[in-house]
Amino acid sequence: MKNLITLVILCVVGHSFAQxxxxxxxxxxxxxxxxxxxxxxxxxxxKALESYGITNEQGGYKLALTKxxxxxxxxxxxxxxxxxxxxxxxxxxxxxxxxxxADNTLDEIQIxxxxxxxxxxxxxxxxxxxxxxxxxxxLEDVLKxxxxxxxxxxxxxxxxGKVVNKLMVNGKDFFDGDxxxxxxxxPSSAVDKIQVLRxxxxxxxxxxxxxxxxxxxxxxxxxxxxxxxxFGNVTAGGGVAPSPNDELYLLQPKLFYYSPKYTINIIGxxxxxxxxxxxxxxxxxxxxxxxxxxxxxxxxxxxGDNGLxxxxxxxxxxxxxxxxxxxxxxxxxxKTLDLSGFVIYNSNRLQTRQESFVRYTDSDLxxxxxxxxxxxxxxxxQGLAKLSARYKPNVNNQLDYDxxxxxxxxxxxNTIFSSVVGNTNQLDAAKPFSINQNxxxxxxxxxxxxxxxxxxxxxxxxxxxxxxxxxxxxxxxxAPPNARDAYDNTxxxxxxxxxxxGYNLNQERRIKSNQLDAKLDYYNILxxxxxxxxxxxxxxxxxxxNSNIFQFLDDGSFFKxxxxxxDNEGNVLRxxxxxxxxxxxxxxxxxxxxxTGKFTITPGFSLHxxxxxxxxxxxxxxxxxxxxxxxxxxxxxxKKSESLTFRYSMQNSFTDVTNLAQGLVLNNYNSIQYGxxxxxxxLSHNLSLRYFSFxxxxxxxxxxxxxxxxxxxxxxxxxxxxxVIRTNTYFNSNFADESLTAFGRVQRTFGKLRASLGVxxxxxxxxxxxxxxxxxxxxxxxxxxxxxxxxxxxxxNVSLKYQYRVTNTNQGTNTTKFVTNAPSVxxxxxxxxxxxxxxxxxxxKQSSDVGPSDSFQTWNASLAYRKDKDAKWxxxxxxxxxxxxxxxxxxxxxxxxxxSSETFVLPRFITIRLIYTL
Numbered sequence: 056m057k058n059l060i061t062l063v064i065l066c067v068v069g070h071s072f073a074q075x076x077x078x079x080x081x082x083x084x085x086x087x088x089x090x091x092x093x094x095x096x097x098x099x100x101x102k103a104l105e106s107y108g109i110t111n112e113q114g115g116y117k118l119a120l121t122k123x124x125x126x127x128x129x130x131x132x133x134x135x136x137x138x139x140x141x142x143x144x145x146x147x148x149x150x151x152x153x154x155x156x157a158d159n160t161l162d163e164i165q166i167x168x169x170x171x172x173x174x175x176x177x178x179x180x181x182x183x184x185x186x187x188x189x190x191x192x193x194l195e196d197v198l199k200x201x202x203x204x205x206x207x208x209x210x211x212x213x214x215x216g217k218v219v220n221k222l223m224v225n226g227k228d229f230f231d232g233d234x235x236x237x238x239x240x241x242p243s244s245a246v247d248k249i250q251v252l253r254x255x256x257x258x259x260x261x262x263x264x265x266x267x268x269x270x271x272x273x274x275x276x277x278x279x280x281x282x283x284x285x286f287g288n289v290t291a292g293g294g295v296a297p298s299p300n301d302e303l304y305l306l307q308p309k310l311f312y313y314s315p316k317y318t319i320n321i322i323g324x325x326x327x328x329x330x331x332x333x334x335x336x337x338x339x340x341x342x343x344x345x346x347x348x349x350x351x352x353x354x355x356x357x358x359g360d361n362g363l364x365x366x367x368x369x370x371x372x373x374x375x376x377x378x379x380x381x382x383x384x385x386x387x388x389x390k391t392l393d394l395s396g397f398v399i400y401n402s403n404r405l406q407t408r409q410e411s412f413v414r415y416t417d418s419d420l421x422x423x424x425x426x427x428x429x430x431x432x433x434x435x436x437q438g439l440a441k442l443s444a445r446y447k448p449n450v451n452n453q454l455d456y457d458x459x460x461x462x463x464x465x466x467x468x469n470t471i472f473s474s475v476v477g478n479t480n481q482l483d484a485a486k487p488f489s490i491n492q493n494x495x496x497x498x499x500x501x502x503x504x505x506x507x508x509x510x511x512x513x514x515x516x517x518x519x520x521x522x523x524x525x526x527x528x529x530x531x532x533x534a535p536p537n538a539r540d541a542y543d544n545t546x547x548x549x550x551x552x553x554x555x556x557g558y559n560l561n562q563e564r565r566i567k568s569n570q571l572d573a574k575l576d577y578y579n580i581l582x583x584x585x586x587x588x589x590x591x592x593x594x595x596x597x598x599x600x601n602s603n604i605f606q607f608l609d610d611g612s613f614f615k616x617x618x619x620x621x622d623n624e625g626n627v628l629r630x631x632x633x634x635x636x637x638x639x640x641x642x643x644x645x646x647x648x649x650x651t652g653k654f655t656i657t658p659g660f661s662l663h664x665x666x667x668x669x670x671x672x673x674x675x676x677x678x679x680x681x682x683x684x685x686x687x688x689x690x691x692x693x694k695k696s697e698s699l700t701f702r703y704s705m706q707n708s709f710t711d712v713t714n715l716a717q718g719l720v721l722n723n724y725n726s727i728q729y730g731x732x733x734x735x736x737x738l739s740h741n742l743s744l745r746y747f748s749f750x751x752x753x754x755x756x757x758x759x760x761x762x763x764x765x766x767x768x769x770x771x772x773x774x775x776x777x778x779v780i781r782t783n784t785y786f787n788s789n790f791a792d793e794s795l796t797a798f799g800r801v802q803r804t805f806g807k808l809r810a811s812l813g814v815x816x817x818x819x820x821x822x823x824x825x826x827x828x829x830x831x832x833x834x835x836x837x838x839x840x841x842x843x844x845x846x847x848x849x850x851x852n853v854s855l856k857y858q859y860r861v862t863n864t865n866q867g868t869n870t871t872k873f874v875t876n877a878p879s880v881x882x883x884x885x886x887x888x889x890x891x892x893x894x895x896x897x898x899x900k901q902s903s904d905v906g907p908s909d910s911f912q913t914w915n916a917s918l919a920y921r922k923d924k925d926a927k928w929x930x931x932x933x934x935x936x937x938x939x940x941x942x943x944x945x946x947x948x949x950x951x952x953x954x955s956s957e958t959f960v961l962p963r964f965i966t967i968r969l970i971y972t973l
Contacts, residue, residue, distance in 0.1 A: 074119040074120065074121065074122075074806055075119070075120050075121065075122045075144050075145075075146070075147070075148055075149065076117065076118070076119060076148040076149075077096075077117070077118040077119075077120055077142070077144070077148070077149045077150075077151055078115065078116060078117045078118070078148075078149075078150060078151075079115070079116060079150050079151040079152040079153065080110075080113065080114045080115055080116075080152045080153075081094065081110050081114045081116060081130055081132070081152070081153045081154075081155065082114055082152070082153075082154050082155070083135070083154070083155055083156075083157070084154060084155070084156050084157065088110070088112070088113050088114025088115075089110060089114050089132050089135075089155065090110055090111060090112045090113075090114065090695075091109055091110060091132075091173075091174060091695075092109070092110040092114070092116070092130060092131065092132040092135075092155070093107070093108075093109060093129075093130070093131045093132070093170045093173070094107065094108040094109070094110070094116045094118065094128065094129070094130050094153075095107045095108075095128070095129050095170065096118050096120055096126040096127070096128055096142075097126060097127040097129070098121075098124060098125075098126060099124075099125045099126060099127055099141070100124065100125070103848070104171075104185065105120060105121070105126065106118040106119050106120055107170055107171055107172075107185075108751075108752070109170075109172070109173075109174070109751035109752060110752065111750070111752035112694060115752060116752070117752065117753070119806050120144050121144065122144055122145065122146045123144065123145065123146065124143075124144050125141060125142070125143045125144070126141070126142050126143075126144065127139060127140075127141055127142075128140050128141075128142050128151075130153045130155060131155075132155055134157060134158070135155035135156060135157060135158055136155060136156045136157070136158035138153055138154075138155055169182045169185070170182065170185075171185030171186065172185075172202070172751055174695065174696060174749075174751065176695075177252065177253040177254045177255075178250055178251065178252055178253070179203070179250070179251040179253070179749070180248055180249070180250050180251075181201050181204075181248065181249040181250075181251070182247075182248060183197050183243070183246045183247060183248065183249060184247075186200035186201055186846065187200065187243065188200070188846065188847065188848060188852055188883070188885055189885030189888075189891070189924065190852075190883040190884070190885050190891045190892075190893060191243035192242070192243055193238065193239060193240065193241065193242065193243055194237055194238045194239075194240075194241040194242075194243060194246060194275070195210075195238035195239065196243055197243045197246050197249070198212060198238065198249070200846065201249065202754060202756055202802060202804055202809065203215065203251075203749055203756040203802065204249075204251070205800075206238065209235075210234075210235040210238065210239070211234055211235060212234045212238065212273065214251055214253075214271050214273075215253075215271070215747040215749070215756070215758045216745070216747070216758040216759075216760055216798065216799075216800065217269060217271045218271075219234050219271045219272065219273050220270065220271065220272065221255065221257075221272040221273070222234045222237045222272070222273045222274075222275070223272065223273070223274045223275065224237075224241070224274070224275045224277065224311075224313065224318070225274075225275070225276065225277055225282070225313055225318075226274060227313070227318050227385045227395070228385070228395060229241075229275075229320065229383065230320070230381065230383045230397050230399075231395075231397065231441065231443075234273070235333070235337060236322065236332070236333065236381070237275070239332055240309045240322050240332065241275065241309075241311070242286070242287060242288055242309070242972070244278075244924075244972070245277050245278060245281050245286050245287075245311070246275055246276075246277070246278070247276045247277055247278040247279070248275075248276035249273060249274075249275060249276075250273065250274040250275075250276065251271065251272075251273055252271065252272040252273065252274060253271055254267040254268060254270060255267060255270040255271060255272040256270070257270070257346075258453065258495075258497050258507070259450075260450075260451075260453065260497050260499050260505060260507075261497065261505065261507060261578070263580075263586075264505060264578045264580065264586045264588065264648065266648070266655065266657055266688060266690070268690060268698075268700055268745075277313060281313060282313050282314055282315070283313075283314045284312070285310055285311070285312050285973050286310075286311050286312075286973050287308075287309045287310040287311045287321075287972075287973050288309055288970050288971060288972045288973065289306075289307070289308045289309070289310075289970070289971050289973075290305065290306070290307040290308075290309075290968055290969070290970045291305065291306050291307075291968065291969050292304070292305040292306075292328075292931075292933075292966045292967055292968030292969065293305065293966060293967065294328075294964060294965050294966035294967060295965070296962065296964060297939075297962045297963060301327075303326075303327060303328050303964060303966050304325070304326060304327060304328075305325070305326040305328055305330070305966060305968065306323070306324075306325045306326065307323060307324050307325070307326070307330075308321065308322075308323040309321070309322050309323070310973070315387075316386070316387050316388075317384065317385060317386040317387065318383075318384060318385045319382070319383070319384050320381075320382070320383040320384070321381070321382055322379065322380075322381040322382075323379065323380055323381075324377060324378065324379035324380075325377070325378050325379075326376075326377055327374070327375065327376045327377070328375075328935070328964055328966060329372070329375045329377075329935070329961045329964070330377070331375065331377045331379075331403065332377070332379045332381075332401075333379060333399075333401050334403070338399070338401050338435075338437045338439065338463075346509075347511065347572055348509040348510065348511055348572050348573055348574045348592065349572050349574065349592055349594050349640075351686075352574070352590070352592055352594075352640075352642055352644065352661055352663075352684075353642075353661050353663070353684035353686065353704065353705060353706050353707060354594060354640050354642070354663060354684075354706075354707050354709070355706055355707070355708045355709070356570075356594060356596060356638055356640075356708075356709040356711075357708070357709065357710055357711045358513075358515065358568045358570065358596070358598065358711050359566065359568075359711035359712070359713055361485070361487070361517040361519050361564065361566045361713065362463060362465060362485045362487050362517060362519065363435075363465045363466075363467060363483055363484075363485050363519070371407065371409075371943070371958040371960060372405040372406060372407050372433075372960070372961065373406045373407060373408055373959050373960065373961065373962075374404075374405065374406040374961070375403065375404070375405055375961065376403070376404040376405075377402070377403050377404075378400070378401070378402040378403075379399075379400070379401050379402075380398075380399070380400045381397065381398070381399045381400075382397060382398045382399075383395075383396075383397040384396060384397070391446060391447055391448045391449075392444070392445070392446050392447075393443075393444070393445040393447075394442075394443070394444050395442075395443045396440070396441050396442040396443060397439070397440070397441050398438075398439070398440045399437075399438065399439045399440075400436075400437070400438050401435070401436075401437045401438075402434075402435065402436045402437070403433070403434070403435045404432075404433070404434055405431075405432070405433040405434075406430075406431070406432055406433075407429075407430065407431045407432075407433065407958075407959075408428075408429070408430045408431075408958075408959040409427075409428075409429045409956055409957065409958045409959070410426075410427070410428050410429075410956070410957045411426070411427045411429075411954060411955065411956040411957070412424070412425070412426050412427075412954065412955050412956075413425045413427075413779075413952050413953075413954045414905075414952060414953050414954070415951055415952045416866065416869045416871075416948075416951060416952055416953060417825075417866075417869070417951050420776055420825065420826065420951065421776075422776050422778065422779060422951075423475055423778065423779065424474075425473055425474055425475045425779050426473070426474040427471060427472065427473050427474070428471070428472045429469055429470070429471045429472075430469065430470050431467055431468060431469035431470070432467070432468045432469075433465075433466070433467045433468075434465065434466050434467075435463070435464075435465045436463065436464040436465070437461075437462070437463045437464075437465075438461070438462050438463075439459065439460070439461050440459070440460045441457065441458065441459040441460070442457070442458055443455070443456070443457045443458075444456045444457075450499070451498065451499040451500075452496075452497070452498055452499075453495075453496070453497040454495070454496050454497075455493070455494070455495040455496075456492075456493065456494055456495075457491075457492065457493040458490070458491070458492045458493075459490070459491045459492075460488070460489070460490050460491075461487075461488060461489045461490075461491075462486075462487075462488040463485065463486065463487050463488070464485075464486050465483075465484065465485050465486075466482070466483065466484040466485075467481075467482070467483045467484075468480075468481075468482050469481045469482075471724075473541075473779070475541050475778060475779050476525065476526075476541045476542055476724070476725065476778075476779065476780075477525070477526040477540070477541065478525075478526050479523060479524065479525050479526075479724050480523070480524040481521075481522070481523045481524075481723075481724060482520075482521070482522040482523075483519065483520070483521055484519070484520045485517065485518060485519040485520065486518055487515070487516060487517040487518065487519075488515075488516055489513065489514060489515040489516070490513075490514045491511065491512070491513050491514075492511065492512045493509075493510070493511045493512075494508075494509075494510045494511075495507070495508065495509045495510075496508045502580065503579060503580045503581075504577070504578070504579060504580075505577075505578040505580075506575070506576070506577055506578075507575070507576040507578070508573075508574075508575050508576075509573065509574055509576075510571070510572070510573035510574075511571075511572045511573070512570070512571050512572075513568065513569070513570045513572075514568070514569055515566075515567070515568040515569075516565075516566075516567050516568075517564075517565070517566045517567075517568075518563075518564065518565050518566075519564050520561075520562070520563055520564070521561065521562040521564075521721055522559070522560070522561050522562075523558070523560045523561075523721075523723075523724040524557060524558065524559050524560070525542050525557065525558040525560065525724060526540065526542075526557055526558075527540050527542065527543070527546070527553065527555055527556060527557050527558050528540055528556075529553060529554045529555060529556060531543075532553050532554070541778050541779070541780075542558065542724075542780070544777050544778070544780075545727070545777055545778075545780045546558055547619060548618065548619050548620045548777075549604065549616055549618055549619075549620075549630065549719070549727075550616035550617040550618050550619055550630065551606050551614075551616050552606060552608060552614050552616070555608055555609050556609055557609070558606065559606060559607040559608070560604070560606055560721070560724070561604070561605050561606065561607065562602060562603065562604050562605075562720070562721045563602065563603045563605075564600070564601070564602040564603075564720070565599075565600070565601045565602075566598065566599070566600050566712065566713065567598065567599045568596070568597070568598045569596070569597045569598075570594070570595065570596040570597070571593070571594070571595045571596075572592075572593075572594050573592060573593055574590055574591065574592030574593070575590070575591045575592070576588060576589070576590050577589045577590075584649060584650040584651060585647070585648060585649045585650065586647075586648050587645070587646070587647050587648070588644070588645070588646040588647075588648070588659075589643075589644070589645060590642070590643065590644030590645075590646075590661070591642075591643055591644075592640075592641075592642050592644070593639070593640060593641045593642070594638070594639065594640040595638075595639050596636075596637070596638040596639070597635070597636070597637050597638075598635070598636045598711065598712035599634070599635050599636075599712070600632055600633075600634045600635075600636070600712040600713060600716050601631075601632060601633055601634075602631060602632040602716070602718060602720055603615075603630070603631045604616065604630040604631065604719060604721065605630075615630070616630055617630065618630045618719055620719065620729075620782070622717070622729065622784065623773075623784070626717075628717065628718060628719055628729055629672075629717075629718040629719065630718065630719050631718050632671075632716040632717075632718035632720070633671065633672060633718075634669055634670070634671045634712055634715060634716040634717075634718075634732075635669065635670045635712075636667075636668070636669040636711075636712040636715055637666070637667075637668045637669070638665075638666070638667055638709060639664075639665070639666040640663055640664070640665055640666075641663070641664045642661045642662060642663040642664070643661065643662045644659065644660070644661035644662075645659055645660060645661075646658070646659030646686075647659065653691050653692050653693060654689060654690070654691055654692075655689065655690040655692070656688075656689045657687070657688040657689070658685075658686075658687050658688075659685070659686050659687070660683055660684060660685040660686065661683070661684050661686075662681070662682075662683050663681065663682050663683075663684060663707065664679075664681055665678075665679065665680055665681070665682065665707075665736070666678075666679045667679070667709070667736075669712070669715050669732055671715075671716065671717055671718075671732055674732075676715075676732040676733055678735065682707060684704075684705045684706070684707060685703075685704075685705055686702075686703060686704040686705065687701075687702070687703045687704075688700065688701070688702045688703075689701050693748075696748065696749040696750065696751075697747070697748040697749070697750075698746070698747060699744070699745070699746045700743075700744070700745045700746075701742075701743070701744050702741075702742070702743045702744075702745075703740075703741070703742050704741050705738065705739070705740055705741075706738070706739045706741060707736050707737075707738055708736060708737045708738075708739065709736050709737075710734055710770055710785075713730065714730045714731070714734060714770065714785050715730045715731065715732050715734055716729075716730045716732075717729055717730050717731065717732050718730075724780075725779055725780045725781065726780075726781055726783070727780070727781070727782045727783070728772075728782070728783040728784065728785075729782075729783075729784050730784065730785055731784060731785045731786055734770060734785055734786070734787060735768060735787050736768070737766055737767070737768050737769045737770050737787070738766070738767045738768055739764060739765065739766045739767065739769075740763075740764070740765045740767075741762075741763075741764050742762070742763045742764075743760065743761065743762045743763075744760070744761040745758070745759070745760050745761075746758065746759045746760075747759075753803070754803055754804035754805075755801070755802070755803045755804075756800075756801075756802040756803070757799070757800070757801050757802075758799060758800060759797070759798070759799035759800075760796070760797070760798045760799065761795075761796070761797050762794075762795070762796045762797075763793075763794070763795050763796075764793065764794045764795075765791055765792070765793050766791060766792045766793075767791050768787045768788065768789075769787070769788050769791070769792050769822075770785055770786070770787060770788075771785070771786065771787075771788040771792075771822060771823075771824060772784065772785050772824065773785075773786065773824040773825075773827070774824065774825050774826070775826055776825070776826060788822055788824075790822040790829070792819075792820065792821045792822060793819070793820045794817070794818065794819040794820070795816075795817075795818045795819075796815075796816070796817050796818075797814075797815070797816040797817075798813075798814070798815045798816075799813070799814050800812065800813040800814075804846075807845055807846050807847055808843060808844070808845055808846075809843070809844045809845075809846060810841075810842070810843050810844075811841070811842045811844075812839070812840070812841045812842075813838075813839070813840040813841075813842075814837075814838070814839055814840075815836070815837070815838045815839075815840075816835075816836070816837050817834075817835070817836045817837075818833075818834070818835045818836075819832075819833070819834045820832070820833050820834075821834075821950075823950045823951075825950070825951060830866060830950055832864070832865070832866050832949070832950040833864070833865040834862065834863070834864050834865075835862070835863045835864075836860065836861070836862045836863075837860070837861050838858060838859065838860035838861075839858070839859045839860075840856065840857065840858045840859075841856070841857055842854065842855065842856040842857075843855045850884075851882065851883070851884035851892075852882070852883050852884070853880065853881065853882050854880065854881040854882075855878075855879075855880050856878070856879045856880075856881075857876075857877070857878045857879075858875065858876075858877040858878075858879075859874075859875070859876055859877075860874070860875040860877075861873070861874050861875075862874075862875075862947075864948050864949075864950075866948075866949075866950040866951070871903060871904060871905050871948040871953055872903060872904045873901065873902070873903045873946055873947065873948070874901070874902050874903070875899065875900070875901050876899075876900045877897065877898065877899040877900070878897070878898055879895070879896065879897035879898070880895065880896050880897075881893075881894070881895040882894050882895070888923055888924065889920060889921060889922055889923060890918070890919070890920055891917075891918070891919040891920075891921075892916075892917075892918055893916065893917045893919075894914070894915065894916035894917070895913075895914070895915050895916075896912070896913070896914045896915075897912065897913050897914075898910065898911075898912045899911055899912070899943075899944075901944060901945070901946050903946055903948075903953070905948070905953045906946065906953065906955060909944035909946065909955070910944070911940055911942065911943045911944050912938060912940060913936060913938070913940065914936070914937040914938050915933075915934065915935045915936065915937065916933070916934050916937060917931055917932065917933040917934070918931070918932045918933075919931040919932075926972075927971060927972050928969070928970070928971060928972075929969075929970040929971075929972070930967075930968070930969060930970075931967070931968040931969075931970065932965070932966075932967055932968075933965070933966050933968060934963065934964070934965045934966075935961070935963070935964045936960070936961060936962060936963045936964065937963060938963075939962055939963040940960070941959055941960070941962075942957045942958055942959045942960060943957070943958050943960055944956070944957055945958065
């Protein structure tokens with residue numbers, strides 16, 4: 056492998072030295088430079104497009120060509136006659152200028168090749184075939200080839216550092232724009248063009264009066280012949296796992312139908328090889344295209360997530376069984392009405408194992424070091440269904456309605472051995488459901504007056520259940536503290552019956568949330584460069600929270616304990632909760648938008664009338680107040696593909712009902728909390744600076760982001776320890792928390808080599824409160840990620856990446872330093888127009904100044920055969936975890952401890968697959 060990589064690099068270097076530079080200027084007939092003119096060079100011998108260029112603002116272009124070859128040069132520009140000339144390249148660089156003439160007729164010269172990249176206003180259009188090498192199978196393989204486009208660690212698409220929030224196919228939403236479902240399932244053979252839509256406006260009527268710099272969408276244009284026909288593929292496979300009793304299986308149908316009137320997308324997945332289309336977290340974060348009307352109001356209220364928040368990352372499981380069924384459709388019965396929707400069912404079964412060690416660095420706390428071995432079984436069953444309608448009778452009216460239903464049935468059953476607490480069996484289960492409805496109406500009265508009404512209603516019901524069975528010896532209840540069971544003090548505080556051979560501890564919870572979020576916007580267009588926006592909005596929220604802690608005794612009888620804990624004011628805490636929390640926000644907003652030269656300036660503010668009230672066991676706690684929240688944004692558009700944006704906002708954040716409820720809640724067998732009914736809001740200042748430049752003249756893409764955040768009256772927790780068991784409560788801190796993040800990436804293409812460098816700095820200062828002591832936890836992380844990637848059409852390609860990360864943590868008198876070195880390589884080759892070879896390898900080493908170094912590595916490979924690129928059948932041999940590595944290692948630290956964990960992963964899997972392409 057090493058020799059092969061070296062050979063590829065030498066080929067790239069040799070190819071670069073063999074290149075001849077051709078440059079010049081493209082002008083019109085009166086000598087004005089033409090920006091964004093297209094210049095392409097077609098090799099007359101191979102008839103292939105070898106190089107292309109797009110002129111800059113001075114009309115300049117550059118081409119990299121091979122010496123002693125002959126090319127057809129084509130120069131084109133909208134409204135001009137296409138110019139063509141045969142050019143013989145010798146062994147010296149060449150300067151060649153072109154002059155284009157105006158033309159009102161069709162070009163006589165037929166352009167044989169399309170430009171790989173073109174820019175049309177805010178839209179970047181990539182021609183997929185110009186970047187494909189033959190090894191691509193899915194949309195994500197195509198996107199990885201494109202300059203300026205990245206697939207991040209979560210499988211989401213990023214453009215210019217912004218996460219793409221909508222993906223369409225032929226202008227139709229694909230599962231309401233979910234990018235991960237698209238990248239993992241749309242076949243690469245169907246993709247013709249990728250259109251990146253910057254400053255994307257969801258509603259065309261508002262595109263001229265809103266700032267949409269953060270909105271990026273992608274539209275996939277299908278190749279000719281894909282409309283009115285089913286396309287896609289079906290994959291079936293099997294193999295033998297290391298255990299002789301386990302057989303591997305895989306079935307993945309992915310079928311698509313597109314026509315001007317309706318579309319159907321069907322995705323299925325049934326396997327036990329660990330290839331999961333959607334994780335449990337993906338389903339829970341699947342927003343279904345919903346946007347909160349109050350998103351830019353300055354108010355943030357957290358309704359909480361009381362499902363199983365600890366769902367396992369599927370890359371950290373020893374065995375995985377996955378089922379997915381997804382159907383997406385759209386239908387246009389008449390020109391003015393669009394109907395769409397989807398149904399998704401997802402099911403995962405996992406077995407997990409993790410070994411960890413925690414060493415507490417603050418000796419004054421008296422907490423013993425703890426070793427844990429945790430094995431578990433996890434089952435998730437999740438369903439989503441959505442129906443959407445859009446009625447647009449004319450350009451002045453648009454009415455949207457959406458309804459999304461979500462239901463889950465999740466459980467986790469863990470067995471934990473702790474060197475401190477002993478053996479514990481733990482069960483978490485939840486069957487939450489929610490219904491979300493959305494109504495939007497947009498009305499353009501005339502050229503200067505636009506109205507927009509948006510309303511969203513959420514109904515959510517969550518019912519998490521918890522059970523823990525811990526060891527206990529009732530004979531040592533009266534022994535000295537150091538001779539008792541580790542859980543005895545906690546059991547006494549909870550009021551449990553300690554005369555039992557084990558604690559069977561249970562908790563029922565029920566959280567019902569009902570929220571209305573609505574606003575009415577009025578836009579008045581003052582002139583061609585400015586408009587003013589008035590907003591009247593409200594958020595009305597109601598949450599009800601009930602919980603109950605109880606114990607089953609050895610004889611099976613039910614026991615309801617009475618807690619012996621008190622809060623900071625000496626009030627006795629309950630083992631139950633009965634809380635109702637009502638929140639209201641009525642606000643008026645005013646924003647002015649002005650375009651002047653290169654600047655777009657948008658100052659504004661919102662005036663809020665807040666109301667908070669929570670009722671607990673007959674006692675009422677309320678708080679009503681007014682607040683003005685200013686915000687400001689300015690953008691400098693240096694040129695069409697270069698801008699700098701500054702943004703400031705003040706935000707008011709409110710917590711959910713579980714942090715207000717003053718009764719005890721079990722988060723885990725070793726984590727207990729109780730709330731504070733007098734909790735107030737947290738105020739934050741948020742500043743960001745964003746720069747991006749996309750230069751097709753020298754194939755350079757740059758973006759940089761700087762964010763600063765300061766939280767005032769932040770809701771923080773106070774932690775009390777009894778052995779390794781912690782009890783948390785909440786309060787508004789008088790000490791501000793701060794964070795500063797800087798992130799950037801530079802990417803440039805040199806012939807067949809694309810180089811990039813990503814840099815990330817993150818500094819945070821948080822106040823931590825442990826047993827009535829405050830400590831300041833400072834954390835600084837810096838990471839550097841250089842990458843080199845080749846893009847040969849007829850030769851193997853390799854991607855080399857290296858990540859270097861350093862984390863320094865300062866916890867008062869304790870400091871720790873963690874260093875991560877992670878080189879990785881990906882290799883792919885398309886051989887004899889029939890054989891595809893792909894492999895990837897990564898090595899991760901973690902070291903620190905508080906413990907030994909650890910490392911782990913992964914290696915995967917596949918070999919696929921198809922007769923030619925248009926063949927219907929393909930045969931693939933795929934191997935994962937070729938080195939049969941048992942586990943991954945992770946080290947870290949916080950303000951009171953350093954820790955390490957070893958997570959066991961899937962063993963070596965080898966499968967044979969058969970793929971049929973429609």
